Amino acid sequence: MTFDEAVRFDPRRLADLYRTMGEIGAENVLCDTMEELTIQLVRIEKLGRRARLQEVREIAERIAPRAEQIGLAGLAGAARAVADCVRLGDRTGAVATMARLSRMGDKSLSAIWDPQGMML
Numbered sequence: 001m002t003f004d005e006a007v008r009f010d011p012r013r014l015a016d017l018y019r020t021m022g023e024i025g026a027e028n029v030l031c032d033t034m035e036e037l038t039i040q041l042v043r044i045e046k047l048g049r050r051a052r053l054q055e056v057r058e059i060a061e062r063i064a065p066r067a068e069q070i071g072l073a074g075l076a077g078a079a080r081a082v083a084d085c086v087r088l089g090d091r092t093g094a095v096a097t098m099a100r101l102s103r104m105g106d107k108s109l110s111a112i113w114d115p116q117g118m119m120l
Helices: 011-048 053-071 073-088 091-111
Strands: none
Touching: 011 053, 011 073, 011 091, 053 073, 053 091, 073 091
16 A cells, blocks of 8 residues: 655745744754754654654654644644544554654655645
8 A cells, every 4th residue: 555645835834934033044943843853753763663652642742843833734733643642542543643654754854845746
């Protein structure tokens, strides 16, 4: 089975960031956030394989607002879904949403540098 989800991107979030912080400030936030998201997504995958779901939930709850801050609405939604499944004790749902989060993370972080692949 192959899953192919379009990256959901809210360009207004990024525009707001540039408007309020200026070009250099916004680019610093964007780069820092993307680096943090990359690291945390890898951590979620590793923790998920070891069934450390409460730690997965904590990370997912932290990365959702960061993803949203730079306009990655789909990634933020996937992270919230992971946290919700873990909080509800839905292990099957948690595994499925972690896989979705991983796919969305890969696509979102790549697509933010190439906006042609994004669904606006």
